[in-house]
Amino acid sequence: MNNVTTAALGATHDMSVLGLFMMADWVVKTVMIGLLLASIIVWAIAFDKYGQLRRAKRDADTFExxxxxxxxxxxxxxxxxxxxxxxxxxxxSAGMGEWRRSTEAGTSPFLVVGTKERVERAMSVTIQREMERIEKRMTFLASTGSAAPFVGLFGTVWGIMNSFTAIAGMQSTNLAVVAPGIAEALLATAIGLVAAIPAVILYNSLSSESAKFAGRLEGFAAEFGAILARQTEAAAQAPRAAAE
Known part of the structure; x- marks a missing residue:
């Protein structure tokens, strides 16, 4: 009789995702909600960064x-x-501005000691600042990718503990009694993976795209620095040629 009763009770459980969520313990619910919010934020950051990189590449093409x-x-x-x-x-702007300031510091650019080094340093600092702006909030993706499975596992462990407590209280090991509680607990791990897997993939993809764009900026800085260096050398040789 007891087995029949517990089976009937188990059959009344809603085994859909929403039903399992609604029947879960408040701690497990908190974990699930937190993971879902993290997943939403991950996708929002990813879309924002992809758009930012796309605009930066388009503007760079036009400028070059x-x-x-x-x-x-x-x-x-x-x-x-x-x-x-x-x-x-x-x-x-950083390179040209520094070169102009060096020009104003003396009668000609070649008279300013370390002009080339200052121009290169100004562009290097600007590249670092611009890449920090592009990569801002990307660490959230990496953190979510590494932490979400463990957060989901915590929810699963907590839910299974509650399930075993309920089993002990009902003094029944019937599968209809055990299954709903374990399913609720495992749902937390599933949501953790749903948040973590895209976060890892998106982070790796965005990191690769950011590294390529940073290389493009560094390449332009090197070429522009060489152009300014040639102009500096030409200005330095002009007075000597005139004197001869």
Missing amino acids: DEFWKGGSVDELYKRHGEAPTHPLAAVF
């Missing part, structure tokens, strides 16, 4: 097309450098 047309860098600085709106323009 202008830069390599062979026009005046002073005119380009007036259009983009004084108020840069994207990372590549910011790198250009």
